[in-house]
Amino acid sequence: MSVRVRFAPSPTGFLHVGGLRTALYNYFFARQNNGKYVLRIEDTDRSRYVEGSVENLIKSLTWAGIEFDEGPHIGGEFGPYIQSERLEIYRYWAHHLVEIGCGFYAFDTSEELEQARSAYPHHEFKYERYKMRNQFTLGEKECKSLIEAGVPYVIRLKVPENEEVRFVDIIRGEIVVNTKEVDDQILLKSDGYPTYHLANVVDDHLMKITHIIRGEEWLPSVPKHILLYKAFGWEIPRMAHLPLLLNKDKTKLSKRQGDVAVEDYIEKGYFPDAFVNFIALLGWNPTSDREIYAMEELIEKFQLEKVNKSGAIFDVVKLDAINAKYLYSKSPVDLAPQLRDWLTKRGKNGGKFSLAYLEKVVILLRERVKKLPDIIDFAPYMFEKPNSYDFDYFIKHWDDKVEVYLREILNFLKVIEDFNHHVLHEQITCYLSERQLKLKDIIHILRLAITGLSYGAGMFETMEVLGRQEVVERLEHFLEVVLPELRTKSNEKF
RNA sequence: GGCCCUAUCGACUAAUGGUUAGGUCACCACUCUUUCAAGGUGGUAGUAGGGGUUCGAAUCCCCUUAGGGUCACCA
Numbered sequence: 001m002s003v004r005v006r007f008a009p010s011p012t013g014f015l016h017v018g019g020l021r022t023a024l025y026n027y028f029f030a031r032q033n034n035g036k037y038v039l040r041i042e043d044t045d046r047s048r049y050v051e052g053s054v055e056n057l058i059k060s061l062t063w064a065g066i067e068f069d070e071g072p073h074i075g076g077e078f079g080p081y082i083q084s085e086r087l088e089i090y091r092y093w094a095h096h097l098v099e100i101g102c103g104f105y106a107f108d109t110s111e112e113l114e115q116a117r118s119a120y121p122h123h124e125f126k127y128e129r130y131k132m133r134n135q136f137t138l139g140e141k142e143c144k145s146l147i148e149a150g151v152p153y154v155i156r157l158k159v160p161e162n163e164e165v166r167f168v169d170i171i172r173g174e175i176v177v178n179t180k181e182v183d184d185q186i187l188l189k190s191d192g193y194p195t196y197h198l199a200n201v202v203d204d205h206l207m208k209i210t211h212i213i214r215g216e217e218w219l220p221s222v223p224k225h226i227l228l229y230k231a232f233g234w235e236i237p238r239m240a241h242l243p244l245l246l247n248k249d250k251t252k253l254s255k256r257q258g259d260v261a262v263e264d265y266i267e268k269g270y271f272p273d274a275f276v277n278f279i280a281l282l283g284w285n286p287t288s289d290r291e292i293y294a295m296e297e298l299i300e301k302f303q304l305e306k307v308n309k310s311g312a313i314f315d316v317v318k319l320d321a322i323n324a325k326y327l328y329s330k331s332p333v334d335l336a337p338q339l340r341d342w343l344t345k346r347g348k349n350g351g352k353f354s355l356a357y358l359e360k361v362v363i364l365l366r367e368r369v370k371k372l373p374d375i376i377d378f379a380p381y382m383f384e385k386p387n388s389y390d391f392d393y394f395i396k397h398w399d400d401k402v403e404v405y406l407r408e409i410l411n412f413l414k415v416i417e418d419f420n421h422h423v424l425h426e427q428i429t430c431y432l433s434e435r436q437l438k439l440k441d442i443i444h445i446l447r448l449a450i451t452g453l454s455y456g457a458g459m460f461e462t463m464e465v466l467g468r469q470e471v472v473e474r475l476e477h478f479l480e481v482v483l484p485e486l487r488t489k490s491n492e493k494f
Numbered sequence: 495g496g497c498c499c500u501a502u503c504g505a506c507u508a509a510u511g512g513u514u515a516g517g518u519c520a521c522c523a524c525u526c527u528u529u530c531a532a533g534g535u536g537g538u539a540g541u542a543g544g545g546g547u548u549c550g551a552a553u554c555c556c557c558u559u560a561g562g563g564u565c566a567c568c569a
Binding site for chain 1: 495496497498499500501505506507508516517518519520528529530531532533561562563564565566567568569
């Protein structure tokens with residue numbers, strides 16, 4: 001039988017990074033087995049629905065390079081792929097369950113249930129099938145007339161009294177749970193919508209899903225699903241429950257402790273392939289001697305059985321390190337237009353810089369930052385004249401004699417025949433040695449004059465990329481306007 | 495609290511009964527150096543604890559401890 005897997009998010013806003021990993025593992029598994037990958041939207045809770053989130057979800061998934069074979073955006077022979085468009089199907093199967101004696105009608109209101117629950121400490125309440133208002137306590141006739149009178153009802157799963165439900169998880173092995181622990185789960189809500197448990201089982205069966213790969217938070221509800229498959233007489237798909245992604249304190253990854261939406265990471269400037277690489281290695285590893293893998297290789301090497309059982313902490317430091325490696329290995333030619341887009345996105349009018357210039361900027365600064373747009377913050381002087389100057393840096397390196405040298409160097413720069421870093425380095429070093437000086441005697445103030453900062457790429461390389469005219473303008477401005485101000489300020493201070 | 499899951503350096507992980515317990519990130523030192531990085535070299539650091547089984551246990555079993563998930567007319 002050919003492999004069919006699905007990713008089934010609910011449209012509550014955005015794609016969670018944990019969701020991305022689940023989507024990724026499903027994708028690896030599908031591709032590797034030449035199977036089909038289905039996107040199904042589980043929107044059976046109308047109150048949590050967020051407008052536009054389906055588009056948002058697909059956008060993030062597409063950014064990550066995940067493609068589907070069937071789904072609401074592309075169709076397929078098992079549609080519709082949005083659960084709210086399949087209500088009749090769930091209603092049919094819910095009622096069928098009652099008919100075959102595995103489900104029952106109940107009329108308790110939310111308030112009544114709430115009250116019953118509050119009488120118990122912790123979560124010890126379990127639905128009392130033979131005490132509350134349902135088809136067993138009311139009788140068939142009363143039950144029927146209530147339904148005909150339009151009284152709202154739900155359909156619950158009739159869980160066997162004392163049976164062992166066992167199943168084999170691909171990652172965790174055999175798991176056994178006694179039905180004593182399983183509640184008479186509501187399957188069809190009073191608004192006519194199914195709960196997750198019903199919709200999920202029905203759809204997985206109807207869509208011929210062979211492998212269910214999802215987060216560990218679903219493990220406790222598997223017995224309910226097994227019971228449903230058995231009641232319907234359906235084949236149970238193979239299951240694999242993935243370990244959770246964790247915060248630093250090892251709790252389930254949550255919004256309070258950092259960004260959990262994939263779009264947050266898109267916005268921060270991580271590369272999709274780097275992000276996918278990082279996420280894929282949280283909970284699984286092809287071999288331990290390498291950590292950079294392209295999508296194709298991840299697909300090829302993925303092994304569901306080798307996925308870890310324990311949760312993995314989402315560590316941004318590691319993500320940054322991986323992204324930095326991608327940044328360094330990507331072609332500057334490809335990166336230049338991306339940098340231009342980031343500049344524009346950050347309000348810097350990227351259009352005014354040539355791609356040739358931006359390419360040089362990338363080469364100059366890529367090994368000093370983690371993410372492409374970080375270049376803008378790290379080296380703002382590559383895109384505009386400095387608007388402030390690091391005073392501490394000035395104090396640390398200023399010497400009155402430097403001004404004379406700087407003026408001479410300025411004149412020198414105006415006429416130097418070849419404005420490239422080799423020549424600049426060589427000639428300036430030569431000039432300095434004639435005066436018994438070292439590079440470090442002037443280079444810091446030169447850096448301050450040109451960049452305003454105490455750090456950055458190699459000074460001569462930076463000057464070459466900025467170009468003669470720009471360098472000369474900055475140096476003149478520094479000597480005529482900025483320097484007097486800095487000296488006054490330092491005199492005041494000491 | 496019940497049930498279920500889990501447990502290797504700070505983090506991600508490798509080692510599926512026999513290794514001086516390996517790698518990457520982070521950290522530290524040294525080196526390079528015009529700043530900041532990057533690079534190079536080296537280093538600190540781990541099998542939660544206790545019992546078994548075995549010639550031999552990170553690995554198998556049990557207990558303890560710790561952490562997590564879950565217990566909705568949410569998914």
